[in-house]
Amino acid sequence: MKILQFRAENVRGIRAIELSPNGEPVTLSGRNEAGKSSVLTAILETLTGKEGGLPIRNGADRGEVSIKIGDYQISRVITEKSDRLVIKNRDGATYGAPRAFLKDLIGPMSIDPLAFIRLDEKDQLKVLFGMCPGLEKALSDINSRIVGLKEERQGIKRQGDQVKADLDRAAVYPGVPEVEISVAQLTGQLNGILEANGRISNHKEELEGIQREAGEWDTQIKKLQDRMATLRMDLELAGNELAGTMKTKAELEASVKAKQEAIGQPTDPQPIMKQIQEADAINAKVRANKAKADMQAKMETVKKSYSDKGTAMKAAEDEKKSLLETSAMPLPGLSVQEGTVIYNGVPVKDLSTAARVRVGVALAIAQKPKARIILADDASLLDSENLKVLQETCQGAGFQLWTVLNDTTGT
Secondary structure, three states: OOEEEEEEEEEOOEEEEEEOOOOOOEEEEEOOOOOHHHHHHHHHHHHHOOOOOOOEOOOOOEEEEEEEEOOEEEEEEEEOOOEEEEEEOOOOOEOOOHHHHHHHHOOOOOOOOOHHHHOOHHHHHHHHHHHOOOHHHHHHHHHHHHHHHHHHHHHHHHHHHHHHHHHHHOOOOOOOOOOOOOHHHHHHHHHHHHHHHHHHHHHHHHHHHHHHHHHHHHHHHHHHHHHHHHOHHHHHHHHHHHHHHHHHHHHHHHHHHHHHHHHOOOOOOHHHHHHHHHHHHHHHHHHHHHHHHHHHHHHHHHHHHHHHHHHHHHHHHHHHHHHHHHOOOOOOOEEEEOOEEEEOOEEHHHOOHHHHHHHHHHHHHHOOOOOOEEEEOOHHHOOHHHHHHHHHHHHHHOOEEEEEEEOOOOO
16 A cells, blocks of 8 residues: 555645655655655654644644545644544545554554664564564573573582582592591400400419419428328328329319410400501591592582583573574564674664665565555665665565655755
8 A cells, every 4th residue: 555645735844745656656856944854754744643743834824734545545634723634435434533543554663664773772672572473482481591591500610619629628648448447346356355365364363373282282292202201101091192182283284284275375455556546547538538539529510510501501592593593584684682683693773874774674564564655754864875775675565665865956
């Protein structure tokens, strides 16, 4: 739907003008202050229905704009006390809600191709997301996941730094057993040795007693032998007593031999006592070695966790890249990066004039408005090459382009 006829009288800098482009592109050329921009403003303010934006020309008491677009006639009559907008179809029927009709007819940026460029970054994103349903939420989900992974990874790094610091401070003792020495077990062994040595001591005392008793019997035997020499008469009795004494002595000698065999050699407790004294120091080193080994294992776990988070972050970034590459953008090369709309890798605000024109027109066209009109009031700022880009882009998309050019010759 394009403008087939435009007529205006006494609005802004226009006294009276009538154009019948029949849908063809229109270029308004002339000196500064000739009213060229007033024509585009009159079209813009009328088609958007914005109140108060279309003043009456100085000295006039009534202004009017009439636009035939497709099968519709849009008229706007302005006085000092009223601003009346009327829309009729080809059959002459009038629309009761003209501004609602215009909102449906005109895209939010279809008339002004550089409106998008003038938006701040936040509003540019909002517009772009509105043209790509689901993209904003998908990007938000991925970005939230990336932020979460970054925070987790930073936490893991801090944990790894602490483990590394602990690991660097930890001492290692070579030649120390892997398992702690059991002091209780050594103490048991010591107690056993001391008990065995006590028994040996008791046996020795008993042996000395037996030996003393045997010596006493030797003395008695000597006395008896002397008595036998002098008392032949008691020989038989003494012989019997001697036999008994000899038997007793034999039994005592056997007992001495048995005790000697039972006594054995005492065990030296000093080695066990030394082990007990050294056990605490050795065990402290064993525990230190084990603690360091545990820290090394923990460090490996932290490294793996950190690496896994990095892999997950890369996967999320790849997913984000794939999402943007496969999204149906209004213009090839248009994308989103760090909360900013970019074109071919460059933020929109930093684009050249030609690139801005491409982006702005592409977004205007992508809204697919019913009114296929582009108003380029600042086309005079474009060089011939960029102007050609604008014209060809609009023509290729089937849009009617209205441009304003300054002509110092006045022709």
